[in-house]
Amino acid sequence: MFEIRIICDPSETDRITTTLGAAFTTGAVRQAPTRDRTRARLYVTAEHTPEPEWPTPEQAYTGAPSIARETRWCSEHVDHPDYDGEGDREFWIRWAALLDRHALNARARGRRSPTEADAEHVARHLMDIDGATVICDPRHYVRQQYHRWLTHP
Template sequence: MFEIRIICEAPDRESVVNGLRSQFNIGRVHSSLSLTSGGERLYITADLPAANPWPTPEQAYADAPAADYELEWARVTLMGPPLSPGLNREYRIRRAAALDRMALGLAPDFGIPVTPEDATGAAIHLMGLDRAAGLGPSGHADGPYAPDHPESTRNPRGYVRQEFAIWHKNNQ
Protein backbone atom coordinates (compact mmCIF):
# COMPACT_ATOMS: atom_id res chain seq x y z
CA MET A 1 0.00 0.00 0.00
CA PHE A 2 1.17 3.51 -0.68
CA GLU A 3 -0.19 7.02 -0.43
CA ILE A 4 -0.53 9.44 -3.30
CA ARG A 5 -0.74 13.20 -2.85
CA ILE A 6 -1.93 15.31 -5.73
CA ILE A 7 -2.54 19.02 -6.01
CA CYS A 8 -5.02 19.84 -8.75
CA GLU A 9 -7.63 22.40 -9.71
CA ALA A 10 -11.10 21.66 -8.30
CA PRO A 11 -12.72 21.10 -11.75
CA ASP A 12 -10.07 18.42 -12.51
CA ARG A 13 -10.66 16.45 -9.31
CA GLU A 14 -13.06 13.88 -10.78
CA SER A 15 -10.93 13.12 -13.86
CA VAL A 16 -7.79 12.81 -11.71
CA VAL A 17 -9.49 10.38 -9.32
CA ASN A 18 -10.97 8.37 -12.22
CA GLY A 19 -7.55 8.18 -13.87
CA LEU A 20 -6.00 6.85 -10.67
CA ARG A 21 -8.88 4.40 -10.22
CA SER A 22 -8.20 2.99 -13.69
CA GLN A 23 -4.57 2.23 -12.75
CA PHE A 24 -4.72 1.35 -9.05
CA ASN A 25 -7.02 -0.07 -6.40
CA ILE A 26 -7.70 3.12 -4.48
CA GLY A 27 -9.25 3.73 -1.10
CA ARG A 28 -11.07 6.80 0.17
CA VAL A 29 -10.05 10.15 -1.21
CA HIS A 30 -9.35 12.78 1.43
CA SER A 31 -9.15 16.36 0.26
CA SER A 32 -8.32 19.79 1.56
CA LEU A 33 -7.77 23.17 0.02
CA SER A 34 -4.32 23.78 -1.39
CA LEU A 35 -2.74 26.81 0.21
CA THR A 36 -0.45 27.53 -2.71
CA SER A 37 -2.57 27.16 -5.84
CA GLY A 38 -6.14 27.65 -4.72
CA GLY A 39 -6.91 24.13 -5.91
CA GLU A 40 -7.35 20.93 -3.93
CA ARG A 41 -4.94 18.57 -2.24
CA LEU A 42 -5.99 14.96 -2.67
CA TYR A 43 -4.65 12.22 -0.40
CA ILE A 44 -5.35 8.72 -1.66
CA THR A 45 -4.23 5.34 -0.39
CA ALA A 46 -3.67 2.86 -3.18
CA ASP A 47 -2.48 -0.63 -4.02
CA LEU A 48 -1.27 -2.00 -7.29
CA PRO A 49 -4.01 -4.04 -8.94
CA ALA A 50 -3.72 -7.79 -8.72
CA ALA A 51 -2.45 -9.35 -11.92
CA ASN A 52 -5.16 -10.99 -13.97
CA PRO A 53 -4.21 -14.67 -14.00
CA TRP A 54 -6.37 -15.49 -17.02
CA PRO A 55 -5.77 -14.98 -20.69
CA THR A 56 -8.01 -12.26 -22.07
CA PRO A 57 -10.75 -13.42 -24.45
CA GLU A 58 -8.75 -11.89 -27.30
CA GLN A 59 -5.67 -13.89 -26.31
CA ALA A 60 -7.52 -17.14 -25.70
CA TYR A 61 -9.57 -17.03 -28.90
CA ALA A 62 -7.13 -15.26 -31.25
CA ASP A 63 -6.79 -18.18 -33.69
CA ALA A 64 -9.90 -20.12 -32.69
CA PRO A 65 -12.15 -21.57 -35.36
CA ALA A 66 -15.36 -19.64 -35.98
CA ALA A 67 -18.03 -20.16 -33.33
CA ASP A 68 -20.51 -21.58 -35.87
CA TYR A 69 -17.90 -24.19 -36.87
CA GLU A 70 -17.33 -25.08 -33.21
CA LEU A 71 -21.05 -25.41 -32.50
CA GLU A 72 -21.58 -27.54 -35.62
CA TRP A 73 -18.64 -29.73 -34.59
CA ALA A 74 -20.21 -30.11 -31.12
CA ARG A 75 -23.62 -31.00 -32.62
CA VAL A 76 -22.17 -33.63 -34.97
CA THR A 77 -19.95 -35.03 -32.22
CA LEU A 78 -22.93 -35.52 -29.91
CA MET A 79 -24.84 -37.35 -32.66
CA GLY A 80 -22.06 -39.94 -32.99
CA PRO A 81 -21.14 -42.82 -30.69
CA PRO A 82 -20.86 -42.18 -26.93
CA LEU A 83 -18.02 -39.83 -26.14
CA SER A 84 -14.77 -41.23 -24.81
CA PRO A 85 -13.36 -39.34 -21.80
CA GLY A 86 -10.86 -37.45 -23.98
CA LEU A 87 -13.45 -36.54 -26.59
CA ASN A 88 -15.94 -35.57 -23.87
CA ARG A 89 -13.39 -33.10 -22.45
CA GLU A 90 -12.64 -31.70 -25.92
CA TYR A 91 -16.38 -31.32 -26.53
CA ARG A 92 -16.83 -29.49 -23.19
CA ILE A 93 -13.88 -27.15 -23.80
CA ARG A 94 -14.91 -26.24 -27.34
CA ARG A 95 -18.58 -25.78 -26.47
CA ALA A 96 -17.82 -23.69 -23.36
CA ALA A 97 -15.40 -21.53 -25.37
CA ALA A 98 -17.96 -20.96 -28.14
CA LEU A 99 -20.61 -19.98 -25.56
CA ASP A 100 -18.12 -17.67 -23.82
CA ARG A 101 -17.34 -15.91 -27.11
CA MET A 102 -21.04 -15.57 -27.93
CA ALA A 103 -21.88 -14.20 -24.46
CA LEU A 104 -19.07 -11.66 -24.85
CA GLY A 105 -20.35 -10.59 -28.25
CA LEU A 106 -17.14 -11.80 -29.94
CA ALA A 107 -19.16 -14.19 -32.09
CA PRO A 108 -22.71 -14.02 -33.45
CA ASP A 109 -25.40 -15.77 -31.44
CA PHE A 110 -26.99 -17.37 -34.55
CA GLY A 111 -30.47 -16.44 -33.38
CA ILE A 112 -30.06 -18.16 -30.02
CA PRO A 113 -29.16 -15.51 -27.44
CA VAL A 114 -26.43 -16.72 -25.10
CA THR A 115 -26.30 -15.10 -21.68
CA PRO A 116 -23.26 -14.82 -19.42
CA GLU A 117 -25.04 -17.32 -17.15
CA ASP A 118 -25.17 -19.86 -20.02
CA ALA A 119 -21.43 -19.45 -20.58
CA THR A 120 -20.72 -19.71 -16.85
CA GLY A 121 -22.84 -22.88 -16.62
CA ALA A 122 -20.84 -24.52 -19.42
CA ALA A 123 -17.62 -23.45 -17.69
CA ILE A 124 -18.73 -24.94 -14.38
CA HIS A 125 -19.64 -28.17 -16.15
CA LEU A 126 -16.11 -28.36 -17.66
CA MET A 127 -14.57 -27.69 -14.25
CA GLY A 128 -16.72 -30.44 -12.72
CA LEU A 129 -15.65 -32.88 -15.42
CA ASP A 130 -11.98 -32.01 -14.87
CA ARG A 131 -12.36 -32.23 -11.10
CA ALA A 132 -14.06 -35.65 -11.36
CA ALA A 133 -11.27 -36.89 -13.63
CA GLY A 134 -8.77 -35.91 -10.95
CA LEU A 135 -7.14 -33.31 -13.13
CA GLY A 136 -5.18 -31.12 -10.78
CA PRO A 137 -2.13 -28.87 -10.84
CA SER A 138 0.03 -31.42 -12.64
CA GLY A 139 -2.74 -33.28 -14.48
CA HIS A 140 -4.86 -30.70 -16.23
CA ALA A 141 -3.65 -29.12 -19.43
CA ASP A 142 -0.60 -27.56 -17.78
CA GLY A 143 -2.36 -24.29 -17.03
CA PRO A 144 -1.52 -22.49 -13.81
CA TYR A 145 -4.93 -23.05 -12.22
CA ALA A 146 -6.57 -26.39 -11.53
CA PRO A 147 -10.37 -26.70 -11.64
CA ASP A 148 -10.62 -26.62 -7.84
CA HIS A 149 -8.27 -23.65 -7.37
CA PRO A 150 -9.98 -20.66 -5.68
CA GLU A 151 -9.24 -18.47 -8.72
CA SER A 152 -11.01 -20.99 -10.96
CA THR A 153 -13.97 -21.11 -8.60
CA ARG A 154 -14.17 -17.31 -8.64
CA ASN A 155 -13.91 -17.10 -12.42
CA PRO A 156 -15.10 -20.24 -14.23
CA ARG A 157 -15.03 -18.52 -17.61
CA GLY A 158 -11.38 -17.60 -17.02
CA TYR A 159 -10.74 -21.31 -16.49
CA VAL A 160 -12.37 -22.04 -19.86
CA ARG A 161 -10.16 -19.45 -21.57
CA GLN A 162 -7.06 -20.93 -19.95
CA GLU A 163 -7.96 -24.48 -20.94
CA PHE A 164 -9.14 -23.56 -24.46
CA ALA A 165 -5.97 -21.58 -25.19
CA ILE A 166 -3.80 -24.50 -24.10
CA TRP A 167 -5.96 -27.10 -25.86
CA HIS A 168 -6.05 -25.06 -29.09
CA LYS A 169 -2.27 -24.47 -29.05
CA ASN A 170 -1.68 -28.20 -28.65
CA ASN A 171 -4.24 -29.25 -31.29
CA GLN A 172 -3.70 -26.91 -34.23
Protein backbone atom coordinates in the same frame (compact mmCIF):
# COMPACT_ATOMS: atom_id res chain seq x y z
CA MET B 1 3.72 -11.73 4.31
CA PHE B 2 1.73 -12.39 7.46
CA GLU B 3 1.70 -14.83 10.32
CA ILE B 4 -1.19 -17.07 11.26
CA ARG B 5 -1.71 -18.53 14.72
CA ILE B 6 -4.18 -21.35 15.20
CA ILE B 7 -5.19 -23.14 18.36
CA CYS B 8 -6.74 -26.51 17.61
CA ASP B 9 -7.17 -30.08 18.68
CA PRO B 10 -3.88 -31.95 18.09
CA SER B 11 -5.68 -34.46 15.86
CA GLU B 12 -6.58 -31.65 13.42
CA THR B 13 -3.07 -30.25 12.83
CA ASP B 14 -2.37 -32.22 9.64
CA ARG B 15 -5.71 -31.30 8.05
CA ILE B 16 -5.32 -27.63 8.98
CA THR B 17 -1.73 -27.50 7.72
CA THR B 18 -2.78 -29.07 4.40
CA THR B 19 -5.70 -26.65 4.02
CA LEU B 20 -3.49 -23.65 4.73
CA GLY B 21 -0.92 -24.90 2.21
CA ALA B 22 -3.64 -25.09 -0.44
CA ALA B 23 -4.91 -21.57 0.27
CA PHE B 24 -1.58 -19.75 0.74
CA THR B 25 2.10 -20.01 0.01
CA THR B 26 3.32 -21.07 3.45
CA GLY B 27 6.58 -21.46 5.30
CA ALA B 28 7.37 -24.16 7.83
CA VAL B 29 4.69 -24.73 10.45
CA ARG B 30 5.87 -24.34 14.03
CA GLN B 31 3.90 -26.24 16.64
CA ALA B 32 3.75 -25.94 20.44
CA PRO B 33 1.29 -27.15 23.06
CA THR B 34 -1.08 -24.69 24.71
CA ARG B 35 -0.41 -23.79 28.35
CA ASP B 36 -2.89 -26.37 29.56
CA ARG B 37 -1.37 -28.92 27.13
CA THR B 38 -4.80 -29.99 25.83
CA ARG B 39 -4.57 -28.32 22.44
CA ALA B 40 -1.92 -27.42 19.89
CA ARG B 41 -0.74 -23.97 18.80
CA LEU B 42 0.31 -23.69 15.16
CA TYR B 43 2.31 -20.75 13.84
CA VAL B 44 2.88 -20.33 10.13
CA THR B 45 4.10 -17.50 7.95
CA ALA B 46 2.11 -17.15 4.77
CA GLU B 47 1.73 -15.10 1.64
CA HIS B 48 -1.20 -14.85 -0.68
CA THR B 49 -0.80 -17.24 -3.59
CA PRO B 50 -0.42 -15.11 -6.71
CA GLU B 51 -3.38 -15.08 -9.05
CA PRO B 52 -2.74 -17.12 -12.16
CA GLU B 53 -2.40 -15.23 -15.40
CA TRP B 54 -5.72 -15.48 -17.20
CA PRO B 55 -5.69 -14.95 -20.95
CA THR B 56 -7.94 -12.23 -22.28
CA PRO B 57 -10.70 -13.36 -24.63
CA GLU B 58 -8.63 -12.07 -27.54
CA GLN B 59 -5.63 -14.13 -26.45
CA ALA B 60 -7.70 -17.22 -25.74
CA TYR B 61 -9.61 -17.22 -29.01
CA THR B 62 -6.95 -16.01 -31.45
CA GLY B 63 -6.58 -18.73 -34.05
CA ALA B 64 -9.77 -20.47 -32.95
CA PRO B 65 -12.11 -21.91 -35.56
CA SER B 66 -15.03 -19.63 -36.42
CA ILE B 67 -18.08 -19.68 -34.19
CA ALA B 68 -20.06 -21.31 -37.01
CA ARG B 69 -17.45 -24.05 -37.40
CA GLU B 70 -17.31 -24.70 -33.65
CA THR B 71 -21.10 -24.82 -33.49
CA ARG B 72 -21.12 -27.38 -36.30
CA TRP B 73 -18.39 -29.46 -34.61
CA CYS B 74 -20.23 -29.49 -31.26
CA SER B 75 -23.56 -30.39 -32.90
CA GLU B 76 -22.01 -33.20 -34.94
CA HIS B 77 -20.13 -34.47 -31.92
CA VAL B 78 -23.27 -34.66 -29.76
CA ASP B 79 -25.15 -36.40 -32.56
CA HIS B 80 -22.45 -39.04 -33.01
CA PRO B 81 -23.56 -42.51 -31.82
CA ASP B 82 -20.43 -42.97 -29.69
CA TYR B 83 -20.97 -39.74 -27.75
CA ASP B 84 -21.32 -40.52 -24.05
CA GLY B 85 -21.29 -36.96 -22.74
CA GLU B 86 -19.71 -36.64 -19.36
CA GLY B 87 -16.12 -37.75 -19.84
CA ASP B 88 -15.39 -36.05 -23.14
CA ARG B 89 -13.15 -33.19 -22.06
CA GLU B 90 -12.51 -31.85 -25.58
CA PHE B 91 -16.23 -31.47 -26.15
CA TRP B 92 -16.75 -29.63 -22.87
CA ILE B 93 -13.82 -27.27 -23.49
CA ARG B 94 -15.06 -26.44 -26.97
CA TRP B 95 -18.69 -26.13 -25.89
CA ALA B 96 -17.81 -23.89 -22.92
CA ALA B 97 -15.62 -21.69 -25.13
CA LEU B 98 -18.33 -21.46 -27.77
CA LEU B 99 -20.89 -20.28 -25.21
CA ASP B 100 -18.35 -17.84 -23.78
CA ARG B 101 -17.72 -16.40 -27.24
CA HIS B 102 -21.47 -16.00 -27.89
CA ALA B 103 -21.90 -14.22 -24.54
CA LEU B 104 -18.92 -11.95 -25.24
CA ASN B 105 -20.34 -11.05 -28.65
CA ALA B 106 -23.72 -10.17 -27.13
CA ARG B 107 -22.04 -8.03 -24.47
CA ALA B 108 -19.99 -6.23 -27.14
CA ARG B 109 -23.28 -5.30 -28.82
CA GLY B 110 -24.58 -3.94 -25.51
CA ARG B 111 -26.93 -6.83 -24.83
CA ARG B 112 -27.21 -9.25 -21.97
CA SER B 113 -27.64 -12.68 -23.44
CA PRO B 114 -29.21 -15.75 -21.86
CA THR B 115 -26.02 -17.40 -23.07
CA GLU B 116 -24.21 -15.72 -20.12
CA ALA B 117 -25.88 -18.09 -17.65
CA ASP B 118 -25.31 -21.08 -19.93
CA ALA B 119 -21.65 -20.12 -20.36
CA GLU B 120 -21.24 -19.94 -16.58
CA HIS B 121 -23.01 -23.28 -16.04
CA VAL B 122 -20.98 -25.18 -18.66
CA ALA B 123 -17.75 -23.55 -17.41
CA ARG B 124 -18.48 -24.83 -13.91
CA HIS B 125 -19.13 -28.28 -15.35
CA LEU B 126 -15.73 -28.22 -17.07
CA MET B 127 -14.11 -27.24 -13.75
CA ASP B 128 -15.90 -30.19 -12.10
CA ILE B 129 -14.66 -32.58 -14.81
CA ASP B 130 -11.12 -31.30 -14.32
CA GLY B 131 -11.38 -31.40 -10.54
CA ALA B 132 -10.27 -27.76 -10.61
CA THR B 133 -9.96 -26.28 -7.15
CA VAL B 134 -9.05 -22.81 -8.29
CA ILE B 135 -11.16 -19.96 -7.06
CA CYS B 136 -11.84 -17.80 -10.08
CA ASP B 137 -14.41 -16.74 -12.58
CA PRO B 138 -15.27 -20.03 -14.30
CA ARG B 139 -15.21 -18.36 -17.71
CA HIS B 140 -11.62 -17.24 -17.10
CA TYR B 141 -10.82 -20.88 -16.45
CA VAL B 142 -12.48 -21.86 -19.74
CA ARG B 143 -10.40 -19.29 -21.64
CA GLN B 144 -7.21 -20.58 -20.05
CA GLN B 145 -8.02 -24.22 -20.80
CA TYR B 146 -9.23 -23.50 -24.34
CA HIS B 147 -6.09 -21.51 -25.08
CA ARG B 148 -3.96 -24.41 -23.80
CA TRP B 149 -5.99 -26.91 -25.80
CA LEU B 150 -5.80 -24.76 -28.93
CA THR B 151 -2.03 -24.19 -28.71
CA HIS B 152 -1.09 -27.65 -27.36
CA PRO B 153 -3.74 -30.12 -28.53
